[in-house]
Amino acid sequence: MSEQKLNPFEHYTDIFKALSDVTRLKIMWLLLSIDSKICVSEIIDVLCENQYNVSKHLKILKKAGLVYEKKEGKWTFYHYCGSTGYFEDMVKKAVLTIPEDKMVNEIERCKKRLSMRVDGKCVVGTESED
Amino acid sequence: MSEQKLNPFEHYTDIFKALSDVTRLKIMWLLLSIDSKICVSEIIDVLCENQYNVSKHLKILKKAGLVYEKKEGKWTFYHYCGSTGYFEDMVKKAVLTIPEDKMVNEIERCKKRLSMRVDGKCVVGTESED
DNA sequence: ATTTCATATGCCATTATATGCATATGAAAT
DNA sequence: ATTTCATATGCATATAATGGCATATGAAAT
Numbered sequence: 001m002s003e004q005k006l007n008p009f010e011h012y013t014d015i016f017k018a019l020s021d022v023t024r025l026k027i028m029w030l031l032l033s034i035d036s037k038i039c040v041s042e043i044i045d046v047l048c049e050n051q052y053n054v055s056k057h058l059k060i061l062k063k064a065g066l067v068y069e070k071k072e073g074k075w076t077f078y079h080y081c082g083s084t085g086y087f088e089d090m091v092k093k094a095v096l097t098i099p100e101d102k103m104v105n106e107i108e109r110c111k112k113r114l115s116m117r118v119d120g121k122c123v124v125g126t127e128s129e130d
Numbered sequence: 131m132s133e134q135k136l137n138p139f140e141h142y143t144d145i146f147k148a149l150s151d152v153t154r155l156k157i158m159w160l161l162l163s164i165d166s167k168i169c170v171s172e173i174i175d176v177l178c179e180n181q182y183n184v185s186k187h188l189k190i191l192k193k194a195g196l197v198y199e200k201k202e203g204k205w206t207f208y209h210y211c212g213s214t215g216y217f218e219d220m221v222k223k224a225v226l227t228i229p230e231d232k233m234v235n236e237i238e239r240c241k242k243r244l245s246m247r248v249d250g251k252c253v254v255g256t257e258s259e260d
Numbered sequence: 261a262t263t264t265c266a267t268a269t270g271c272c273a274t275t276a277t278a279t280g281c282a283t284a285t286g287a288a289a290t
Numbered sequence: 291a292t293t294t295c296a297t298a299t300g301c302a303t304a305t306a307a308t309g310g311c312a313t314a315t316g317a318a319a320t
Contacts, residue, residue: 008232009152016155020147021308022139040267053309055268060307074266074317086227094220102138125266151278170297183279185298190277204287204296255296 011065015091018064023049024057028066028080028095029103030110037070037077038114041126046110051126075122141195145221148194153179154187158196158210158225159233160240167200167209168244171256176240181256205252 019025026047031038038046044054058078061067065084070077083089100107116124149155156177161168168176174184188208191197195214200207213219230237246254 007152009155009228012228013150013152013155016146017150017307020143020150022137022143025139025143025146041265050310051267052269052311055266056308059268071267071317074264076267087224090220090224090227094217094224097216097220098139098142153278171295180280181297182281182299186278189298201287201297204294206297 012087014064015066015088018061018066019091019095021057021060023047023053024061025095025098026103026106027054027057027061027078029098030106031067031078031080032092032096033103033107034110034114035080037079039072039075039077039122041075041124042110042113042122043078044126045113046106048109072121077122142217144194145196145218148191148196149221149225151187151190153177153183154191155225155228156233156236157184157187157191157208159228160236161197161208161210162222162226163230163233163237164240164244165210167207169202169205169207169252171205171254172240172243172252173208174256175243176236178239202251207252 019028027043030043030046040051040054040058043049043058044051047054058067058069062069062078066081066088067078068081070079080092081088083092149158157173160173160176170181170184170188173179173188174181177184179187188197188199192199192208196211196218197208198211200209210222211218213222
């Protein structure tokens with residue numbers, strides 16, 4: 001609402017900045033790769049990150065307009081915002097060029113975690129806390 | 131040489147971070163758009179930025195592997211590194227989606243400044259200092 | 261109504277980043 | 291050799307980002 005852009009490049013720099021952090025970049029990679037929504041506890045387990053940091057990083061991605069939030073009961077699901085412009089499209093493609101083998105562990109944990117869903121619905125929270 | 135990557139994503143995050151600053155993003159846009167080398171004094175005049183900041187920002191872009199430096203006498207020219215991979219390619223395309231009309235002033239000043247070259251060589255330094 | 265669970269957020273310390281200014285470097289001109 | 295010019299860099303400071311911890315919120319389960 002009151003988000004005044006200081007300069008006409010803030011949109012672009014915000015997106016680049018959002019992706020300049022490992023955790024956020026991994027989240028984006030996941031979101032783009034699995035091409036479905038994923039809830040916070042799942043991200044926590046997949047990335048082996050703690051709860052509050054994941055939440056904070058998601059907020060930054062959301063503010064940059066990269067992800068979308070959808071509450072479902074106790075859970076909050078996030079997914080990629082989809083094509084909003086040429087720039088975002090190219091950024092998406094850039095993120096997707098990051099090779100899978102840099103994400104092997106995350107991919108494995110993600111498969112495991114998503115397979116725990118019942119009827120496509122997330123039913124369990126976080127196992128591991130660091 | 132001793133550049134140890136802390137994590138396998140640093141390459142990507144470094145590039146995104148390099149582009150998360152207005153001045154650096156503008157420099158990249160220019161470099162990609164004019165598709166030729168440009169020296170520091172020219173960048174200073176085109177962006178109406180001061181000398182030391184431009185130098186510092188260029189250093190960051192260089193460290194991210196986005197630009198290349200070439201000394202010619204008193205001048206240091208910078209240009210885009212060219213395709214080094216799919217990721218860099220997409221990032222380049224992303225930057226180039228930023229519409230010209232956000233850069234009208236810079237484009238105008240750039241044309242003016244580059245037209246001052248003699249035989250394609252930069253011959254004058256900076257006019258404006260803030 | 262209380263507890264539990266999933267997520268968000270506020271506060272603090274630490275660290276990173278950007279800017280301004282002064283000065284250093286190093287090439288060319290005098 | 292000295293000066294001038296183009297660029298780089300070190301230092302100080304202001305500001306922002308990050309992570310840890312405690313706690314708040316709000317929905318579901320009991």
